[in-house]
Amino acid sequence: MKETKKSLNEKLYDDIKAIILPLDLSGNDILRSYYADTIGKYINNDKKEKDFLERYKPSKLVKLQSPDKLISILLYIQHKFAISLDGITPQDQEAAFEFDTELCSRVATQPIEDHHGCDQAALSSIYTLFDTQRQLCRHYKLSCLKYKILSDHYLNTVVRPFTSKWHLLIKSENYDRQVFRSELNELQVQSREFSSKLKSTFSLVPDSGPSA
Known part of the structure; x- marks a missing residue:
């Protein structure tokens, strides 16, 4: 034919x-x-x-x-x-860098000593990651879809279950601080893993080249 x-x-x-x-x-x-x-x-x-x-x-x-x-x-x-061979755009990289900067400067990744810090402030700090995500996606729009898919998964599977559980419980005078800190530690581990994934996926860490 x-x-x-x-x-x-x-x-x-x-x-x-x-x-x-x-x-x-x-x-x-x-x-x-x-x-x-x-x-x-x-x-x-x-x-x-x-x-x-x-x-x-x-x-x-x-x-x-x-x-x-x-x-x-x-x-x-x-x-x-600006499609690259791996499907990543410069806007993907910009959004990933900005989100990772926020992530690595907040309690979502930074440890707190057991008897220090305010739990309510810690929870509020973690909440701001959702605002950061919305602002980045509104700014870069369709150009950062690969970043958006990856970060949406992190926010919805790691962060949201934690914030949904504690946003009311933490306001109670009898909330279990030890349990909160234990689950916060788990979230921090997963958040640091996600930060590493952002850096590797979107090439946020420059190649240092061969060692001398």
């Missing part, structure tokens, strides 16, 4: 899909980001954005008469996400 030759539009569309697939992005996600960073900077109009998304929705892109729009979108994606 003779293979059908692909049009330029189809080839461009395949290239776009190949880039966004590892990022777990949909065509509509890309178009919204493209519109916001180009047309949306100059025209703040919901109806025009809706019209744009309808006109250039993925099912219609490949059927456009001119390949210009596809080429423009492809170049935008390549620049916006």
Whole structure:
């Protein structure tokens, strides 16, 4: 059976899909980001954005008469996400560095002596990691998805169970301080492991090169 030759539009569309697939992005996600960073900077109009998304929705892109729009979108994606061979963007690295800086400067990783420190203050400090995550993801948006997936897993499986359990218990005068400290120690161990994972995954520690 003779293979059908692909049009330029189809080839461009395949290239776009190949880039966004590892990022777990949909065509509509890309178009919204493209519109916001180009047309949306100059025209703040919901109806025009809706019209744009309808006109250039993925099912219609490949059927456009001119390949210009596809080429423009492809170049935008390549620049916006600066995709490396391992799928990590510079924004992933920036977000990971900022989160790790917060993590390593807080009680989430730093030990406290048994008879020192305020448990309520320690819990509040750990809570701020959620705010840090939200701020970073709002700032870097779609460009830090690999970082977001990794850090969301840490926050939801390590930090959230701890904060959910203690946010009311710690307000009781009869809360078990020994149990709190024991579970805090466990969280610190897991948090230090996550910090190491961030550093290795996103190359946050520069290669020192061969020893002399």
